[in-house]
Amino acid sequence: MSTNLNPSAQLKHHGELLRVLLMREVHARTSGTVLGIFWMLLQPTLQVVALWFLLQVVLRVRFPELPGGFIQYFLVGMLPWLMLTEVLTRSLSVLQEYASIYERTPFPIGLIPLLPLMVSGVIYTTIYLVISLIFGGASGLIGGLIFMAFALLWLLPLIYLLAIIGLFVRDLQHIVPFILTMLLYLTPILYTPAAMPEALHWWLLANPFAHLISLAHVAVDGGIFPSTSLLGLIFLWFILLVPAWLLWKRAEPFIREAL
Amino acid sequence: MNKSALTLNSVGKTYRLYASGGARLSELLFGQARHDAFVALHDISLELKHGEVLGIIGRNGAGKSTLLKILAGTLIPTCGRVSVHGRVAALLELGSGFHPDLSGRDNVFLYGSVLGLSHAEIQSRFNEIVSFAGIEAFIDHPVKTYSSGMQVRLAFSVATSVDPEILIIDEALSVGDGAFARKSFDRIIQFRDSGKTIVFCSHSMYQVEAICDRVIWIDHGRLVLAGTPKEVCAAYNEHLAGAHDETSILTPEATSHVNATVSPRILGVTLGDGHTSGRSLAMQCGVSDLSVVVDFSVVEGLAPPCLIVALVGSNGEAVCSALSNQDDFNFIPSAESSKAQVRLVFPALPLLRGRYTVDVYLMCERGIHCYEQVLKAGEVVMDHDGLEQGVVRLPHYWSASEAN
Numbered sequence: 001m002s003t004n005l006n007p008s009a010q011l012k013h014h015g016e017l018l019r020v021l022l023m024r025e026v027h028a029r030t031s032g033t034v035l036g037i038f039w040m041l042l043q044p045t046l047q048v049v050a051l052w053f054l055l056q057v058v059l060r061v062r063f064p065e066l067p068g069g070f071i072q073y074f075l076v077g078m079l080p081w082l083m084l085t086e087v088l089t090r091s092l093s094v095l096q097e098y099a100s101i102y103e104r105t106p107f108p109i110g111l112i113p114l115l116p117l118m119v120s121g122v123i124y125t126t127i128y129l130v131i132s133l134i135f136g137g138a139s140g141l142i143g144g145l146i147f148m149a150f151a152l153l154w155l156l157p158l159i160y161l162l163a164i165i166g167l168f169v170r171d172l173q174h175i176v177p178f179i180l181t182m183l184l185y186l187t188p189i190l191y192t193p194a195a196m197p198e199a200l201h202w203w204l205l206a207n208p209f210a211h212l213i214s215l216a217h218v219a220v221d222g223g224i225f226p227s228t229s230l231l232g233l234i235f236l237w238f239i240l241l242v243p244a245w246l247l248w249k250r251a252e253p254f255i256r257e258a259l
Numbered sequence: 260m261n262k263s264a265l266t267l268n269s270v271g272k273t274y275r276l277y278a279s280g281g282a283r284l285s286e287l288l289f290g291q292a293r294h295d296a297f298v299a300l301h302d303i304s305l306e307l308k309h310g311e312v313l314g315i316i317g318r319n320g321a322g323k324s325t326l327l328k329i330l331a332g333t334l335i336p337t338c339g340r341v342s343v344h345g346r347v348a349a350l351l352e353l354g355s356g357f358h359p360d361l362s363g364r365d366n367v368f369l370y371g372s373v374l375g376l377s378h379a380e381i382q383s384r385f386n387e388i389v390s391f392a393g394i395e396a397f398i399d400h401p402v403k404t405y406s407s408g409m410q411v412r413l414a415f416s417v418a419t420s421v422d423p424e425i426l427i428i429d430e431a432l433s434v435g436d437g438a439f440a441r442k443s444f445d446r447i448i449q450f451r452d453s454g455k456t457i458v459f460c461s462h463s464m465y466q467v468e469a470i471c472d473r474v475i476w477i478d479h480g481r482l483v484l485a486g487t488p489k490e491v492c493a494a495y496n497e498h499l500a501g502a503h504d505e506t507s508i509l510t511p512e513a514t515s516h517v518n519a520t521v522s523p524r525i526l527g528v529t530l531g532d533g534h535t536s537g538r539s540l541a542m543q544c545g546v547s548d549l550s551v552v553v554d555f556s557v558v559e560g561l562a563p564p565c566l567i568v569a570l571v572g573s574n575g576e577a578v579c580s581a582l583s584n585q586d587d588f589n590f591i592p593s594a595e596s597s598k599a600q601v602r603l604v605f606p607a608l609p610l611l612r613g614r615y616t617v618d619v620y621l622m623c624e625r626g627i628h629c630y631e632q633v634l635k636a637g638e639v640v641m642d643h644d645g646l647e648q649g650v651v652r653l654p655h656y657w658s659a660s661e662a663n
Contacts, residue, residue: 016372016381024361024369031360098358105349105356105373106332168280168287250287253335257274258283 083124092166143219157244270339314471345424359403544643
């Protein structure tokens with residue numbers, strides 16, 4: 001009776017369930033608003049605008065070495081980061097959020113962690129493709145699409161890990177946003193890697209999110225991404241996939257009992 | 260009829276109780292046991308053929324709901340094997356399975372999908388589901404705005420509209436208002452008559468006997484007895500009677516409104532012996548007739564209800580009972596009045612010395628669904644001359660013949 005932790009199998013067998021649940025996600029975010037579904041795109045856009053206003057207008061941050069200017073650099077890195085933080089934060093509480101649906105029905109619980117990934121993925125990929133087209137033309141558009149697909153796939157083991165750990169250790173819901181904020185400051189999104197103090201350059205190598213954001217820049221702006229970084233990200237993905245799969249398999253029979 | 264719908268082989272369930280979520284996670288990660296165990300089910304084996312109706316009885320906490328959840332696939336057994344052959348629809352704690360923020364319409368599609376229907380299949384049954392639940396006007400409102408009765412009706416309607424091969428029902432038959440409860444009964448009886456497999460858990464022995472082909476009695480997570488409804492219910496009743504508190508007294512509060520809205524209701528019960536009437540009578544064995552007059556309301560559109568009156572001894576065991584439908588007593592309430600009165604007479608009441616209470620049940624016309632029950636509605640204190648022992652003076656005679 002356990003659920004197959006294989007997203008493609010989940011999608012194939014439970015397409016209708018996912019459709020209804022995704023509609024619920026859209027409805028929950030937009031119900032009672034005048035602009036309705038547009039808010040799903042407008043809200044992250046406004047978030048980016050607010051940050052741009054702070055950095056560009058108030059603090060007057062300038063990076064003359066950036067060929068496309070700071071705004072391009074900022075948007076290409078910030079949008080994937082916003083998606084990533086939204087997905088990871090929601091993963092922590094998603095099993096509790098949907099408890100009423102699966103608690104007393106044979107609902108395939110393995111679908112639930114996919115929901116934040118799918119919803120945020122659709123929203124941010126849409127915005128990202130527009131940005132990629134503007135800054136990178138047709139090649140930027142294709143690069144942006146490939147990057148977002150890679151980023152979403154890369155998040156897969158993390159969302160299952162966080163969903164289970166977040167259900168059992170609810171303190172994480174308070175601490176993870178802080179960790180993500182610190183990670184934002186320690187990842188070259190609001191500044192360039194060169195602006196980081198030399199003593200902290202080891203961190204740029206150790207921080208997988210820094211590699212991920214570098215990949216975003218290469219995908220949209222062009223350039224050569226170091227193959228070691230890409231291999232490192234893929235290696236980390238496999239490293240995370242094993243504990244995620246094992247933990248989910250062990251925990252799934254007890255999820256309903258843990259509510 | 261000869262293929263297995265459900266098979267349980269040595270199924271057991273042990274709940275793990277943790278001091279904190281961290282302890283649970285630590286055990287999952289490192290494998291070191293950090294839980295207390297509570298065994299809810301021990302080694303249950305049973306086989307249910309297609310078309311059979313199985314009743315599960317037992318006290319609260321006996322393990323009935325755990326067993327139903329395992330059958331429904333919402334709990335995974337700790338040991339043993341469960342085989343289910345056919346589409347299962349489960350009504351476990353009605354109203355659950357809905358997301359409160361979604362509209363009734365979305366929840367129908369969601370619940371239908373969980374039960375294995377495609378979008379097109381749900382669409383084709385949608386109008387029937389909503390119409391059966393009687394919530395057409397609210398179907399696009401969020402479920403969180405529904406009353407519990409509306410949620411119950413919608414959940415029942417979806418679960419029974421998906422054409423399940425196996426229907427699992429946990430205490431669901433006495434929910435909703437009178438009209439809906441009757442409709443739901445009719446649907447369950449239709450399921451039974453059309454050869455569907457039903458697993459039915461109830462505290463009502465009457466319903467279990469009326470509906471089930473086979474009954475199992477579970478106590479402390481163990482299978483105590485399996486057999487025909489008659490023998491298992493009798494053994495269970497005997498067991499309960501042994502545990503009955505003999506000091507219970509007649510209290511006017513002992514009324515249970517099983518369905519509080521839009522149901523026929525008992526308005527009053529009066530006992531009489533031809534000379535006096537009231538809630539408590541002192542009578543002499545075999546001398547006076549005991550009359551039990553029941554006033555009740557009737558609801559337009561519902562068939563006239565059936566009445567059950569039981570005389571219960573001080574040990575809690577029923578001495579005798581009378582069922583109006585079984586006695587072919589039919590009455591047609593006046594079209595103008597919403598009230599009716601029925602009188603039951605026990606001629607020359609032959610009960611021996613002791614205190615007896617009168618329980619009254621107002622049932623649907625089939626005598627299955629209980630609209631309302633009034634336990635200890637009245638009391639009869641019996642006395643008799645002579646030294647006879649027991650509870651009843653049966654008609655008898657003596658004869659003698661010459662011994663060789």
